[in-house]
Amino acid sequence: MEEVYAIIRAIELNEVQEMAFKHVQTKKVSEVIREQLEEMIRTGEVQPGEKLDSVEKLAKEFNVSRSAVREALSALRAVGLITIRQGEGTFVNKYDFSNMIAPVAERRIISKPEMLELFQVRKIIEVGAASLAAENRKDKDVEAMREALKEMEAASGDEDLGEKADVKFHLALANATGNNILKDMMQQLSDTLGRTMFESRRIALFSDQQTFDRLQVEHEKILEAIEKKDSNGANQAMLEHLINVENTLTAYHDK
Numbered sequence: 001m002e003e004v005y006a007i008i009r010a011i012e013l014n015e016v017q018e019m020a021f022k023h024v025q026t027k028k029v030s031e032v033i034r035e036q037l038e039e040m041i042r043t044g045e046v047q048p049g050e051k052l053d054s055v056e057k058l059a060k061e062f063n064v065s066r067s068a069v070r071e072a073l074s075a076l077r078a079v080g081l082i083t084i085r086q087g088e089g090t091f092v093n094k095y096d097f098s099n100m101i102a103p104v105a106e107r108r109i110i111s112k113p114e115m116l117e118l119f120q121v122r123k124i125i126e127v128g129a130a131s132l133a134a135e136n137r138k139d140k141d142v143e144a145m146r147e148a149l150k151e152m153e154a155a156s157g158d159e160d161l162g163e164k165a166d167v168k169f170h171l172a173l174a175n176a177t178g179n180n181i182l183k184d185m186m187q188q189l190s191d192t193l194g195r196t197m198f199e200s201r202r203i204a205l206f207s208d209q210q211t212f213d214r215l216q217v218e219h220e221k222i223l224e225a226i227e228k229k230d231s232n233g234a235n236q237a238m239l240e241h242l243i244n245v246e247n248t249l250t251a252y253h254d255k
Contacts, residue, residue, distance in 0.1 A: 130238035141176035
């Protein structure tokens, strides 16, 4: 544990030396905490079903902010290592550690160049798709998007990042276009979309509730325009949403 404290202090003070801790020079405090908690789970120091210490207590133990601990717990939750129960606490899950490397790799934080390229693609595809969905949508498509919105709202309440519901919304929108090629393209992008949606919701969750609520409102505006068959409105609502999410992620990467 002392070694972890030393790494965290070095990162916070930007005084990582060229020797022992050079390999963690680019790591965030939350990543160091996540790795330490993951190691405790992997080695059996904490057992499946066991309750972890509270965020406040973990923050004191690691000598870091509570937001850094929450961010670390969020990453562990995303790969299925823990369950966060509202009002009860955080519990360790049973996990097949032979497969642990794969999900962690899939959930790696997307790099800034990758993110910028992805948003270029999303603006090209999804802004037009929103217009086409407004023109061609059926009642079942509207219902599918509305159901995804309900799942997003529920996810906000129990601290779940809700990226699966977010992806579900955008795939339902693609389906509403009636264009099979576009649907296939969005399906192929879904894993990468999930990574950016996970990241944007993680940042929103640990910044302020207003940012998180804005994500919900933006999706509702897109759905409202599509339901009204307002092609221009859907186009504009989708563009504004993508720009806002891109700006949120870019600002975070630039910190």
